[in-house]
Amino acid sequence: MEFTRHPHPTPVSExxxxxxxxxxxxxxxxxxxxxxIDWTRADPGAGxxxxxxxxxxxxxEPFGPLTLSPAAAVFHYAQEIFEGLKAYRHQDGSVWTxxxxxxxxxxxxxxxxxxxxxLPEEDxxxxxxxxxxxxxxxxxxxxxxxxxxxxxxxxxxxFLGVRPANEVAxxxxxxxxxxxxxxxxxxxxxxxxxELARAGxxxxxxxxxxxxxxxxxxxxMEASAHGCDQxxxxxxxxxxxxxxxxxxxxFFVFSDGTLVTPELTGTILEGITRSSVIQLGRDRxxxxxxxTVTLDEWREGVSSGQISEVFACGTAAVITxxxxxxxxxxxxxxxxxxxxxxxxxxREELLGIQTGHxxxxxxWLYRLA
Numbered sequence: 001m002e003f004t005r006h007p008h009p010t011p012v013s014e015x016x017x018x019x020x021x022x023x024x025x026x027x028x029x030x031x032x033x034x035x036x037i038d039w040t041r042a043d044p045g046a047g048x049x050x051x052x053x054x055x056x057x058x059x060x061e062p063f064g065p066l067t068l069s070p071a072a073a074v075f076h077y078a079q080e081i082f083e084g085l086k087a088y089r090h091q092d093g094s095v096w097t098x099x100x101x102x103x104x105x106x107x108x109x110x111x112x113x114x115x116x117x118x119l120p121e122e123d124x125x126x127x128x129x130x131x132x133x134x135x136x137x138x139x140x141x142x143x144x145x146x147x148x149x150x151x152x153x154x155x156x157x158x159f160l161g162v163r164p165a166n167e168v169a170x171x172x173x174x175x176x177x178x179x180x181x182x183x184x185x186x187x188x189x190x191x192x193x194x195e196l197a198r199a200g201x202x203x204x205x206x207x208x209x210x211x212x213x214x215x216x217x218x219x220x221m222e223a224s225a226h227g228c229d230q231x232x233x234x235x236x237x238x239x240x241x242x243x244x245x246x247x248x249x250x251f252f253v254f255s256d257g258t259l260v261t262p263e264l265t266g267t268i269l270e271g272i273t274r275s276s277v278i279q280l281g282r283d284r285x286x287x288x289x290x291x292t293v294t295l296d297e298w299r300e301g302v303s304s305g306q307i308s309e310v311f312a313c314g315t316a317a318v319i320t321x322x323x324x325x326x327x328x329x330x331x332x333x334x335x336x337x338x339x340x341x342x343x344x345x346x347r348e349e350l351l352g353i354q355t356g357h358x359x360x361x362x363x364w365l366y367r368l369a
Contacts, residue, residue, distance in 0.1 A: 187323030
């Protein structure tokens with residue numbers, strides 16, 4: 001696919017950009033440009049939902065507001081998906097990202113579930129490369145900093161009928177990012193959601209779909225009201241099986257050297273950091289198991305000493321230890337995690353690979369600039 005370029009006529013000044021990169025926060029500031037690709041179904045009246053459709057008008061253009069009809073399908077039927085990944089500045093000035101092919105594959109799995117068109121992997125990767133090459137000066141070089149990349153796809157057709165949209169837009173925006181939780185790494189406190197769920201069996205839990213995150217917000221507000229950082233979702237149909245946090249997957253380290261994470265059931269997002277932790281755990285000789293873990297097993301395992309560590313992982317947070325779990329009026333703390341722990345050891349290697357300080361044994365890095 002050929003991309004055209006339309007430079008921003010009034011980009012952010014160098015001084016203002018420098019000030020932003022000192023302390024960018026997370027998702028608060030955006031680079032000067034974005035990538036856009038449109039999709040149109042050639043013959044809306046024939047065949048399968050996306051037969052005859054084509055991607056077109058690929059371009060790098062100024063970041064700015066979108067013009068959409070109030071009747072655009074995304075507003076009424078939530079037909080949209082997104083991804084999240086980071087670009088890191090290495091010591092030699094080059095810019096790399098981490099396993100973007102896995103993001104491209106997951107985007108297309110999400111697209112199939114939400115009846116959206118799939119985007120070829122090579123176009124996904126080129127969109128990332130062009131945006132970072134265009135806005136390379138926005139990639140920070142401070143410790144723990146990165147350029148967060150947000151590809152997303154939305155149904156743009158002006159139509160109120162309930163069917164897959166015949167017009168779709170794919171876009172990529174970028175935002176400089178610091179530490180996701182802010183400040184030094186510290187254990188997060190977790191609120192157990194008993195009444196609310198983020199996804200159900202047969203639903204969209206395995207897709208990176210905005211509706212799943214919207215469904216988690218009421219529970220997150222409940223967690224905040226109880227002084228907790230994050231919320232834990234359970235599956236009451238499987239003896240309160242642990243699923244995931246509002247935006248992260250969960251791992252348990254057992255005293256016998258087993259690394260356990262909840263199995264993928266269609267209600268849990270298959271995180272790219274999750275799969276990386278699984279691989280790095282196996283590299284260390286750990287017995288990595290994907291299976292059901294109930295809340296009772298978590299509680300009893302911590303009490304008996306059988307569970308020695310509990311941590312969460314995701315693109316934004318990377319790896320963070322879990323501290324106190326609050327379940328209504330009851331609470332208990334997971335074991336403290338120190339620098340010699342499995343969680344911190346894997347975190348150090350994972351960040352080292354991403355930032356170019358550790359050997360990339362699995363060819364996970366992809367150069368963008």
